[in-house]
Amino acid sequence: MELRTLRYFVAVAEELHFGRAAARLYMSQPPLSRAIRQLEADLGTALFRRSASGISLTPAGAALLKEARALLAQAEQARTRVAAAAGSASLTVGILSDSTDPAVSRLAAAYRREHPSVEIHIRETDLTDPTCGLRAGLVDVALTRGPFDATGLRVRELRSDAVGAVLRADDPLAGRDELALADLADRRWFQFPPGTDVAWQSYWNGGRPRTGPVVRAVQECLQAVLWNGTIGLSPLGHHDPGDGLVTVPVRDLPPSPVVVAWTETTALIRSFVQTAQATYRTNAPSAPRRPGAPVRP
Template identity: 70%
Template sequence: MELRTLRYFVAVAEELHFGRAAARLHMSQPPLSRAIKALETETGARLLERSPAGVALTPVGAVLLDEARALLDQADRLRVRVATAAGAGAGVLTVGLLGDSTDPDVRRLARVFRERHPGVEIRIRETDLTDPTCGLHAGAVDIALTRAPFDGTGLVVRELRADTVGALLRTDDPSAGRGSLRLADLAGRRWFRFPEGTDRLWQSYWNGGETRKGPVVRGVQECRQAVLWNGTVGMTLAGHDPGEGLTVVPVEDMPPSRVVLAWKEREADRNPLLRSFVRVATEAYGTPQTPPPSP
């Protein structure tokens, strides 16, 4: 079995759709279909059940998927170690980070990645809430661990987790004692906002899809202080302790906040260390997806 063919299979198995898998692999669908059929012939077993509704893994396909992921991860680690030993500059990866670095999934990601790549240096670039791509568009980082939505032009965005969102309120706010809220319950209230020039999709999401008036903030602590001092409304993750004097009430019709990885298109094709980082991250966050394969 060739690694390239296994990467093709992994993409189809994760997307469960030949068209989406082909787009992810930057190839047309017919050669992808032929490669999967050839792999089934080689293994002597049907790996995928095809139907008008899409694709499903067979029990044999599920076994191959687990083994293929492990083999591809080992292959990428080998490439990184050889390139690092040869002084090819593959031993450094710059990661943009937006959000809570104490998140258990982030800590698990750091631990597992260190175990797999003990000689690799990870440079962390923490950013405030005004740039959800963490400097990715500007070329300041290789990959961003952040939250969507934002302008993904020229980027690959892969979801890792979805978190419930709630309204951040002062504990003496009339709505603070309710079990849940809807966005309509907060109509007419002042909200904290991000500066002019902030990504439009990002701004709209955190403002509940409306144009709001209120204090301008750049970071998490500024958001909390704006609510504490001014009694404004903000959105934050439900289930987190916002600190003394503040409370979070879940908002029923607010879409969840998606934790994502983002990197520039085709960059994973050239960088095995980036591919390995994405693979480890998807494992750490308990999701099955992996990065696009190299040619």
């Protein structure tokens, strides 16, 4: 039984859908189906119940899922220990600057517990590069937000956050419980420099062209709101905009996805992605501040 086949099986068992599992594994569905059938033949038992309504695990499949997860975890630990012994266990992680998401701290603690000998290098990037240097080859893995052009990248969504408009506390709209994009149609919005990822710029402009001051960092965006009354956007619940500013939910803006992205899959990157998925899955985001409430220091 090969580890690769066990990874295939775990993906199908967790997704309970061959198409989604194939997409997760970055492969087409036919070879995945053949691999699972060959595994069932080798074991002499069915691992899945197949019907017109979908698939489900048999008792044998449930037993194998538990064992397969343990074996794959042990294999990852072995690869990491070997890399550490060879003096090559290091990982460069790109993150967006000025991130105050508490999940990042939990991820750091969890990864350090699981891989104490791996040296982590952090590269902060400003808002002009949502891949945090990944596409330029400056980092091994990026902990960032979407949407952005993911061509050539592997991306996993970890969480999605509702988004609000950042306004001056004395703005006529600041007392609202929520806003619609139409309420902000005639306002100036912050812009990113020319050459910034098109999908990224479009999302933070509410899906349409806008005009306004060019910013590169979160603090520049907040200062543009404070000094010029520009419209800013921010995920709810994770960033305190500061004194004199409020964040009001925007009901018709899609949530902002928190994602982990990478290009080449190595043992260290795979373990980082798995730890990130487990950390974000088991820790709910902090509750958002009451809509429209002024922020106090």
